[in-house]
Amino acid sequence: MGRRKIQIAKVKDPNTRQITFSKRRTGLFKKANELSIMCGAKIAIVVFSPGNKPYSFSHPGVHLVAAEFLQQDLTNHLQRGPSFDVYKNHYFNLQNLDLMRQLAEEESKRAMLDEAIDHGKGTQLSELQKLLTSLADINSKVKSEIEAAETMILFSQEGVEFPAATREEN
């Protein structure tokens, strides 16, 4: 793939290693982007550079993808049949999704905060207040979901919807 064939082994020279990282990270994210577009696949990547700087790529967003991953992770585990423990798991599951949603909100909130700071306007505070209001709103909505779920005997896998997709790359 380059002028010479190389072995897949740790690149010794720190400088070369950083160059390799930079190029291959770019390539990896490009591939991930193509995969998500061509297959409509949700995907999240987090990688740390040799200098330990974090880079992430995700569609529709790291936290949302992570949330779905956790949900399925748990759901798989729930298929053991009805029991007291299973009930607890369901409750647990919903709270995790709630947490992830809040993290997702945190993401968009941060984006808005960045914008507010960039523009250096006095609107910053009111924007933040709006966001906090939305957070509280979402929080109470999800809590209602949880309460409703408590009345359920067992667990359907449906009911998890995610906000509109966004694409991010740092």
Added chain:
Amino acid sequence: MGRRKIQIAKVKDPNTRQITFSKRRTGLFKKANELSIMCGAKIAIVVFSPGNKPYSFSHPGVHLVAAEFLQQDLTNHLQRGPSFDVYKNHYFNLQNLDLMRQLAEEESKRAMLDEAIDHGKGTQLSELQKLLTSLADINSKVKSEIEAAETMILFSQEGVEFPAATREEN
């Protein structure tokens, strides 16, 4: 890269899309593996197939990489300066982490029961528990940072203790 040049757009035919996904996911994970080896980079990938089945690749482990990412994510938030609202938002986030910690403890008990009943087959739950432990660890660290800041006084939450979580390599 194949017999014909293609456009990067959603593959219409469901069957072809699944084939494309399978091939490209394999390629992506291979690239990720090479990157982690050549650059000693920590990396985590989670991706969902068109059929919504989750696949993940990671070195040294999805949850550990995700945890480190979240930690830096939160740390970055804190570096935005002594803004009342910003800290307030962080605190909001921290409450979630604390909730996760509490849930982790409850789940831990169940995990042990599971282990006893279903010897050696509770791997998924065990993985989840690792994640939650990591998050609790992050919570503890970030909480310390915040408490160091003067602006945090208003929001410090007394009586909340965190276990001295330990990080493990996979």
Added chain:
DNA sequence: GATTCTATATATAAATC
């Protein structure tokens, strides 16, 4: 769903700007 077989399109190691 995943894999194999090939012809081609792409990614990228080294070199260079």
Added chain:
DNA sequence: TGATTTATATATAGAAT
């Protein structure tokens, strides 16, 4: 230092299992 160039190694589209 990074961006760009270029020769080559690799990934993968299409077809078939």
